[in-house]
Amino acid sequence: MVSQVKLFDTTLRDGTQGEGISLSVDDKLKIAAKLDQLGIHYIEGGWPGSNPKDMNFFERVKDLKLKHSVVTAFGSTRRPGVTAEKDPNLNRIIESGAEAAAIFGKTWDFHVTEALQTTLEENVSMIYDSVRFLKEKGLEVIFDAEHFFDGYKHNPEYAIKTIVAAENAGADCVALCDTNGGSLPTEIADIITEVKKQVTIDVGIHCHNDGELAVANTLEAVKAGAVHIQGTTNGYGERCGNANLISIIPNLQLKMGIPCVANEQLQQLTEVSKYIHELANQTPPNGQPFTGKSAFAHKGGMHVSAVLKHPETYEHIPPEKIGNERRVLVSELSGQSNLLFKAEELGISLDKGSPAIKETIETIKEMEHKGYQYEAAEASFELLIRNGLGESHDYFEFEHFNIITHKERENGFKSEAVVKMKIQGQTVMTAAEGNGPVNALDYALRKAIGEYYPLVHEMYLSDYKVRVLDEAEATASTVRVLIESSDGQETWSTIGVSPNVIEASWHALVDSIRYYFMKHSDRLTAVEPVAAMPEASVKNH
Incomplete structure (x- = not known):
């Protein structure tokens, strides 16, 4: 297993292909600054050759003076029958001023003949020529091996041939893409193990989440030797989304012992997740692992009692390590521990043996039986507790x-x-x-x-x-x-x-x-x- 990895965030490009995700240039600049603050190594800003918005981003991002992140331009290999020097998309990458480029090319023979409608030999030349051209212009080049895992399963010899061409042309890294998101963790691990025998440059991983395995697949890839990790913040992306870096980072750093960012940057993870949800005009899912509002929320009375004694009884990590917080909910499942915790949180003094505790719990259970749900209405809950203690708030x-x-x-x-x-x-x-x-x-x-x-x-x-x-x-x-x-x-x-x-x-x-x-x-x-x-x-x- 590797000792360190590089994080490649493609929220500003692949993430915006998700349904309902639309970012202005100003939004993209703000997100880039926040990702740099988090310590992300590469920020893929967009495809300069595809639209004026992305080109405008590359013009303006230079003024941000990022401290940690390398801004990366995205594009494709040259077109069939066109030299790299005359390919407009490759030239837009150069004109963007980006220090690094991630270019994708076909590695599945089926796509070469049916989608590109060219020969297998020409596709290999397209990969080689494109990487060579960008390297000659002084860029760091990451070759995104599109559909690599499906390609390898159907024709392993050809799939390997495409990435070897990228390596021979000078690519710094080859990122293997599970573009359709249908591979299993064992398949990812086995294929990367074989790839590592064929190339000497860094191997990366880019997973989609169609089988809800993108994070698991990414972690398995790292165990097998991948050192370049691609994903999006909050898992945004086309169809079912991309591998979620918000889950990948703490799993690597806290569970697998592989450093990704500084500890003080890791503590910003929840803030970054919510910030980008807000800019993308998305409602943060309460149940989002690690950073969601409910990620460390406890409702059952026995659970709360145990957590208050030893948090690790029902928490897989201390929430403060990733900037989240423990929450105790009060409902019909509540016990005395829930109520005491919430009262202390609200600044209300309650004696453990007070009759008011039992009466309040019974009132909560009765009200929730009628349809009340105090975990979503903490102001009404505080009024209920204070009323139970005899505090009157009848201003009218x-x-x-x-x-x-x-x-x-x-x-x-x-x-x-x-x-x-x-x-x-x-x-x-x-x-x-x-x-x-x-x-x-x-x-x-x-x-x-x-x-x-x-x-x-x-x-x-x-x-x-x-x-x-x-x-x-x-x-x-x-x-x-x-x-x-x-x-x-x-x-x-x-x-x-x-x-x-x-x-x-x-x-x-x-x-x-x-x-x-x-x-x-x-x-x-x-x-x-x-x-x-x-x-x-x-x-x-």
Whole structure:
């Protein structure tokens, strides 16, 4: 097994071929800077000969002054019947100013005759001539042996002949590609072992994830002698994606003892993963290994009890090594350990033998039986704990609300909400319009409370999700509403459950405001409305 490897990130090229992934030049530059910070050795910036965006990237990336990474241009071997010196794609690589080039060529005879529609001999010449030309221009050259594993399985002699041609032309590395992503780890290991007998230059690996084995295949390749590792951040890529460097790096470094990046860079792994998800406009999967929000989340009571004593009982690595954190979830599966951990995390003092613990656990189980899910709504959960301890957060008292939805001839549907509440002993009634019933209810609620507590105007609803819990009941189904709120600096989530989506939304909205007021009680200044009312009066807006 090798003692050290080089990491080659192709997020900016191969990753952008994934469905739903589109990056602007500015996005690509920001990602390049972040990958350099992580310590990636090669960053494949794109194909300069294919589009103006990629050429613009190569022009602008020079200004970044990267410290660790070599910017690499991608391209193909020369066209059949054209000299390398006159091939436009190869010349665009030179013009890009990149220090290194990764060029792909056919290594599967089936592709040569059917896709390229040329002879096997001409394809070998194309590989040799292209590598030679780029080396003569002073570039480091990585030959991407496209479809190598499928090619080797069908015609091993020809597949080997293509990579030997690249070596003879001066290639610095030959990266063997499992382009269709269908190989098994044992096949990868056996074939690389044979290849190592035929070439003396560095051997690399480039795996796709169609069999969900890209990471495993990459690790097996390293065990067999591969020293150049290609992949994408977060596994982006065409079809089912590429080998995920976010999983490969810690597996190599922490499990196999093969250094990839400095330890302080490894601690940035979670931040880098989330940063690139954000720029790519992708929702980070909670269950993403190593860096996902749920990667070190514990829910079962027995698990939590064990983890709090010895984390290694249910954690394969310490999460802080890759910049993640341990989380304890509270649900109907919770035990005392879960609640004590969460209370400490929230700054709430709970005695281990307190009756409030048992009562709160029973309340949680009862509420989750109704459809509540506090692991996704920690603001509502904190309110529940504090209510169980006798802390009151009744800044206002609900009396009733009424919502009317009507269709206007030209403007479509409109909703009006009327809310009646008691605030500071005063009865307040407000009305507001919205583009839907929940929107109107939200406006009316804030309008009423804002008369007395201006702090409510600093927060806003940033996300709203509805889930039907028992679809078999059709329109009579119970629904769960999750609301995310923000004040521009922090975010918090609240929950409501009811067979009536408006009532569920109301509970979540009210929890959101109460939570914010509780957290900012030092700034919660009550004011007298412009026209204060006697208790029995009603205020209309």
